[in-house]
Amino acid sequence: STGTAQLAANFYATSCPNIQALVRGAMREAVNRQPRLGAAMLRMHFHDCFVNGCDGSVLLDDTASFTGEKNARPNQNSLIGFDVIDTIKTRVERACNATVSCADILALAARDGVALLGGPSWQVPLGRRDARTASQSDANNDLPSPFSDLPALIAAFAAKGLTAAEMTVLSGGHTIGQARCAGFRNRIYNETNINANFATTRRASCPATGGDNNLAPLDSSPNRFDTAYFSGLVGQRGLLHSDQQLFNGGSQDALVRTYSTNVNTFVRDFANAMIRMGNISPLTGTNGEIRRNCRVLN
Numbered sequence: 065s066t067g068t069a070q071l072a073a074n075f076y077a078t079s080c081p082n083i084q085a086l087v088r089g090a091m092r093e094a095v096n097r098q099p100r101l102g103a104a105m106l107r108m109h110f111h112d113c114f115v116n117g118c119d120g121s122v123l124l125d126d127t128a129s130f131t132g133e134k135n136a137r138p139n140q141n142s143l144i145g146f147d148v149i150d151t152i153k154t155r156v157e158r159a160c161n162a163t164v165s166c167a168d169i170l171a172l173a174a175r176d177g178v179a180l181l182g183g184p185s186w187q188v189p190l191g192r193r194d195a196r197t198a199s200q201s202d203a204n205n206d207l208p209s210p211f212s213d214l215p216a217l218i219a220a221f222a223a224k225g226l227t228a229a230e231m232t233v234l235s236g237g238h239t240i241g242q243a244r245c246a247g248f249r250n251r252i253y254n255e256t257n258i259n260a261n262f263a264t265t266r267r268a269s270c271p272a273t274g275g276d277n278n279l280a281p282l283d284s285s286p287n288r289f290d291t292a293y294f295s296g297l298v299g300q301r302g303l304l305h306s307d308q309q310l311f312n313g314g315s316q317d318a319l320v321r322t323y324s325t326n327v328n329t330f331v332r333d334f335a336n337a338m339i340r341m342g343n344i345s346p347l348t349g350t351n352g353e354i355r356r357n358c359r360v361l362n
């Protein structure tokens with residue numbers, strides 16, 4: 065069961081006063097080495113929160129006797145950067161052992177990844193604890209599919225207590241990072257609500273057969289947290305089917321247009337929605353545990 069305690073930005077103020085600087089320093093190194101790692105931490109936090117709450121479940125490795133979420137359909141051969149969390153956790157354990165949860169580290173790393181790529185920053189409410197369980201089937205069921213239409217996307221977020229508008233602004237996370245050919249092949253070969261030049265360009269690195277793991281940027285500036293994702297949607301240059309669903313004559317069109325030309329509105333709404341997403345069913349109080357190694361249960 066989940067506790068009733070609230071998350072609080074100052075949760076580690078006395079128990080681990082350097083936590084913010086430790087995460088930020090390690091994230092700066094990671095993003096300098098490979099900018100995509102900022103995007104990777106954002107996505108990993110989303111995939112953590114949507115599967116039974118923000119509880120570090122996505123970080124657990126599969127073993128002979130334990131099936132976690134890493135090999136669920138949306139995650140396998142797709143999530144990257146688990147080593148970044150390992151590096152941060154090692155440093156944090158050295159500074160304040162058995163104190164800071166993996167779920168909180170991931171929430172901070174996601175925030176810092178966004179900020180380091182030019183996006184907003186925000187105060188991350190803290191005090192999540194780590195799950196003693198994980199569920200591959202819940203990951204398969206609860207994470208939205210890139211082949212979904214707008215009603216299914218809205219429903220997937222509603223199931224987590226998030227509005228359609230929050231779904232749309234959080235999809236703006238696709239202003240950073242990359243996607244694999246297999247996730248957008250059908251769109252670039254068979255869909256009609258797509259800019260013709262964009263489709264041609266994307267087909268060059270995503271053949272009709274083969275090349276499933278070839279990568280393409282989710283917007284025109286994948287290392288920059290900007291409004292290009294939304295202006296791309298307005299120009300029918302959404303990469304995923306699910307992306308273009310946000311601007312296809314439906315209920316989210318007006319909001320997409322607003323974000324496409326108003327970076328301040330986008331980053332403000334994005335930060336607020338990240339706090340809401342980060343608050344999905346946290347374990348608090350004495351529930352769960354503070355995992356010593358984010359990959360394994362204590």
Ligand code: HEM
Nearest residue numbers: 103104107110142208209210234237241242243244247306
């Ligand atoms: C609305 C429903 C969503 C769907 C269907 C979706 C789907 C996807 C897919 C298919 C990919 C590419 C994965 C691959 O090819 O390996 C991806 C990447 C990504 N997603 Fe989403 N996503 C959604 C929402 C979100 C949200 C809410 C966030 C964060 C707030 C997010 C952040 C990211 C990021 C940053 C990447 C790039 C990761 C990287 O480069 O490693 N996505 N998403």
Ligand SMILES: [Ca+2]
Nearest residue numbers: 239285288290
């Ligand atoms: Ca961008």
